[in-house]
Amino acid sequence: MSQIEIPPGLADVPVAKSAISFIDGHRAILSYRGIPVEVLAKESHYEETAWLLLKGELPTQRELADFTQELKERRNIKYRLKDLLKSLPEGAHPMVALQTSVAALGGYYPCKSVSDAASNWEASLRLIASMPTLVAAFARLRHGDDAIDPNPDLDHAGNFYYMLTGKEPSPAVRKVLDACLILHAEHNMNASTFSTRVTSSTLSSPYAAISAAVGTLSGPLHGGANEEVVEMLDQIGPVSNVKTWLDKKRAENPSFKVMGMGHRVYKVKDPRATVLQDLAEHAFSETGKPLKYEVAQALEKLCEGIYGVKGVYPNVDFYSGVVYQSLGIPTDIFTPIFAIARVSGWLAHWLEQLQGNRIYRPEQTYVGKTDVAYVPLEKRP
Numbered sequence: 001m002s003q004i005e006i007p008p009g010l011a012d013v014p015v016a017k018s019a020i021s022f023i024d025g026h027r028a029i030l031s032y033r034g035i036p037v038e039v040l041a042k043e044s045h046y047e048e049t050a051w052l053l054l055k056g057e058l059p060t061q062r063e064l065a066d067f068t069q070e071l072k073e074r075r076n077i078k079y080r081l082k083d084l085l086k087s088l089p090e091g092a093h094p095m096v097a098l099q100t101s102v103a104a105l106g107g108y109y110p111c112k113s114v115s116d117a118a119s120n121w122e123a124s125l126r127l128i129a130s131m132p133t134l135v136a137a138f139a140r141l142r143h144g145d146d147a148i149d150p151n152p153d154l155d156h157a158g159n160f161y162y163m164l165t166g167k168e169p170s171p172a173v174r175k176v177l178d179a180c181l182i183l184h185a186e187h188n189m190n191a192s193t194f195s196t197r198v199t200s201s202t203l204s205s206p207y208a209a210i211s212a213a214v215g216t217l218s219g220p221l222h223g224g225a226n227e228e229v230v231e232m233l234d235q236i237g238p239v240s241n242v243k244t245w246l247d248k249k250r251a252e253n254p255s256f257k258v259m260g261m262g263h264r265v266y267k268v269k270d271p272r273a274t275v276l277q278d279l280a281e282h283a284f285s286e287t288g289k290p291l292k293y294e295v296a297q298a299l300e301k302l303c304e305g306i307y308g309v310k311g312v313y314p315n316v317d318f319y320s321g322v323v324y325q326s327l328g329i330p331t332d333i334f335t336p337i338f339a340i341a342r343v344s345g346w347l348a349h350w351l352e353q354l355q356g357n358r359i360y361r362p363e364q365t366y367v368g369k370t371d372v373a374y375v376p377l378e379k380r381p
């Protein structure tokens with residue numbers, strides 16, 4: 001029987017029809033429900049964008065006020081969840097804590113049936129509202145500090161910053177963080193969203209689907225790259241060392257990957273990286289321009305000459321870490337912030353998957369042995 005050619009990584013293979021986001025990777029276009037992401041980052045705020053993703057339309061004033069209030073009412077987490085977070089090793093990565101605690105949330109708020117629209121909406125609210133609290137609580141509890149209770153006077157982004165740092169954000173810091181959440185909220189069939197859809201297709205609970213997605217996002221080829229970028233920029237040191245560093249890396253390993261560069265879909269600079277740079281400049285007006293930003297810019301320029309021909313340019317992870325660091329956010333919280341943002345996109349895909357669901361069960365091409373005789377243990381060496 002002739003074997004079907006399998007594109008590695010399912011490149012260019014559509015696995016679902018979706019009305020949530022659109023990407024043109026050659027023209028640097030990304031839109032959520034038809035609205036360009038640049039417009040949303042400037043004009044919208046995270047709660048409104050989350051509604052847009054989940055419901056397909058911008059909310060009315062009343063819908064937005066109710067949604068914002070409903071999220072605020074679900075920000076607190078059970079003290080048992082704090083105990084769970086406290087019981088994790090201090091050195092555990094916050095993505096481990098997030099994946100674990102999101103799965104555990106499902107134990108407190110069981111979703112009896114995913115065919116009930118009201119309980120699905122309730123689970124969506126619970127997940128969007130709780131994830132920032134879980135991340136901020138672990139970030140503090142691991143060092144023996146108390147978790148900070150949510151502040152209902154602050155919006156989603158501002159409250160997260162407050163629970164993490166104990167400080168209320170300035171309007172500029174709040175805006176930068178809020179726009180980062182919008183930029184990371186959705187990106188069609190990326191690995192973690194695909195993971196959400198595969199898990200959801202078994203009619204699992206949304207908590208199981210979202211915890212699977214958190215695990216998928218954590219890898220360095222996906223959301224975990226934002227952390228690696230900052231570590232790479234640290235390794236490089238001064239701007240004057242950028243070329244020496246890259247030459248050395250490429251000489252050691254010709255297929256060396258620059259973290260935060262390259263993308264399966266974008267063959268030009270990721271539009272989110274461009275917006276992130278504008279945001280970075282905005283944040284730096286308060287915090288001062290860090291050396292790392294200049295190093296990142298120099299690396300981008302150098303890489304363009306080397307990798308531009310292959311369509312390898314900065315992706316969303318390239319500049320996000322520099323922005324977060326300028327806001328005083330610890331490096332290992334960068335990827336959890338991505339997850340806090342992406343949960344609304346994941347949930348939108350979960351809900352879309354449930355409409356006309358069919359379980360994901362692809363085929364494989366078997367390339368293993370056949371007709372192997374079983375040798376009893378006593379006859380084996």
Ligand SMILES: CC(=O)SCCNC(=O)CCNC(=O)[C@H](O)C(C)(C)COP(=O)(O)OP(=O)(O)OC[C@H]1O[C@@H](n2cnc3c(N)ncnc32)[C@H](O)[C@@H]1OP(=O)(O)O
Pocket residue numbers: 009190220221222223225255256257258259260261262263264265307310312315316317
């Ligand atoms: C939120 C996100 O998930 S964004 C992505 C975050 N991940 C990263 O930044 C990690 C670094 N980047 C990468 O590893 C890859 O570009 C990925 C995983 C994002 C995409 O992978 P793929 O679509 O499979 O691209 P693939 O690995 O086939 O790359 C195509 C070519 O570009 C090169 N290339 C891709 N990314 C890079 C990079 N970061 N640095 C240098 N070269 C690269 C590859 O070596 C390959 O070259 P070749 O054709 O000569 O062999």
Ligand SMILES: O=C([O-])CC(=O)C(=O)O
Pocket residue numbers: 186187189190191222263264265315316
């Ligand atoms: O689309 C992808 O493969 C990765 C990505 O940029 C994202 O998830 O934001």
